[in-house]
Amino acid sequence: MRIRSVIVAAVFIGAAQASPALAQPQSATATMTVSVSTSAKLTISSSTLTFADANPDLVPQIAPAQGALSITAKARATDNAQVVLTVQADDDLRSGLQVIPASAITWTASGTGFASGTLSKTAPVTLGQWTGSGSRTGSQTLAFRNLWTYATGTYTCVLLYTLSGP
Amino acid sequence: MSKAVWTAAAALAVFTIAVPAIAQSTATATVNVTVNVSARATLDLHGTNSVTFADADPDTTPSIAAPALTIDVKSRTSAASNVTLTVVSNQDLTSGSDVIGIANLTWTSTGTGFAAGTMNKTTAQTVGSWTGSGTRSGTVTLKLANSWAYNAGAYTATLTYTLTAP
Numbered sequence A: 001m002r003i004r005s006v007i008v009a010a011v012f013i014g015a016a017q018a019s020p021a022l023a024q025p026q027s028a029t030a031t032m033t034v035s036v037s038t039s040a041k042l043t044i045s046s047s048t049l050t051f052a053d054a055n056p057d058l059v060p061q062i063a064p065a066q067g068a069l070s071i072t073a074k075a076r077a078t079d080n081a082q083v084v085l086t087v088q089a090d091d092d093l094r095s096g097l098q099v100i101p102a103s104a105i106t107w108t109a110s111g112t113g114f115a116s117g118t119l120s121k122t123a124p125v126t127l128g129q130w131t132g133s134g135s136r137t138g139s140q141t142l143a144f145r146n147l148w149t150y151a152t153g154t155y156t157c158v159l160l161y162t163l164s165g166p
Numbered sequence B: 001m002s003k004a005v006w007t008a009a010a011a012l013a014v015f016t017i018a019v020p021a022i023a024q025s026t027a028t029a030t031v032n033v034t035v036n037v038s039a040r041a042t043l044d045l046h047g048t049n050s051v052t053f054a055d056a057d058p059d060t061t062p063s064i065a066a067p068a069l070t071i072d073v074k075s076r077t078s079a080a081s082n083v084t085l086t087v088v089s090n091q092d093l094t095s096g097s098d099v100i101g102i103a104n105l106t107w108t109s110t111g112t113g114f115a116a117g118t119m120n121k122t123t124a125q126t127v128g129s130w131t132g133s134g135t136r137s138g139t140v141t142l143k144l145a146n147s148w149a150y151n152a153g154a155y156t157a158t159l160t161y162t163l164t165a166p
Helices: A002-018 B003-022
Strands: A039-044 A048-051 A069-076 A082-089 A093-095 A098-100 A105-110 A125-131 A134-145 A153-165 B025-037 B040-044 B063-065 B069-076 B082-089 B093-095 B098-100 B105-110 B125-131 B134-145 B159-164
Touching (some): A069 A082, A069 A153, A093 B025, B069 B082, B069 B159
Antiparallel strands (some): A039 A069, A082 A153, A093 A098, A093 A153, A105 A134, B040 B069, B063 B134, B069 B134, B093 B098
């Protein structure tokens, strides 16, 4: 009997507390903060490009075996800030003592904000430019200017792509 | 601490907090480029595959000149390698059983690296020599020593030009 009374009392108290009609008006505020920092992410479909030998008379511009590079440039920037993608060669194309100027490599590009250009070892060349935050995808088709004057060899260089946002 | 100092400290604090928002964000990627340049050579006689010497009076025309051959030489080789263009005849000038010694055929030339010479049926003779890769163009004018001693006839021989680029 004592136990039943306790249970009934507990149910009554619980029902009283759950009833909106009996609750006192309550108010509270919560301050929500979302932090969005500037950041950049660059993805390129291939880390190597190989240009095969060809007859300069028949193939004056050689396309790489890997085809066009697919490039995704993601950036979070301040409003109206410029986001720039550049590419620069670390050096001319070299095979031992033999040199082919980096400018022998040119490219065409597709995709909004992407631009054609000529490779340089002395200064970064703009490959893409946009305003504000976003994810941009395009393609870059490189070509090697094929000449009879080149000495035989296996020439190499490294292209550095840099995506910058303020 | 005076009010001015506190004000300066507060301003510095605000500035310090604001720095991450305007910091430049950068992403980079590299692409390794390889260009293969192999040895190759092409020889172009501009479609000329026959040379004809018209009959002439040996007294008035002791040397009969054929129209000049234009020769384009293109080669890719290592930087210090020799590129050589030679010519050899398959036989003396022959008309049935009649023969004119092939040494009666000589040539003059124009163009850097091209040389004059005398035709030979056993040993290839140098028409031109160069060093390294490049394109070279010149002319060769074949001349036949005209003599009363030749029997009448239509004499023929085949000349083979060979471009060598190691």
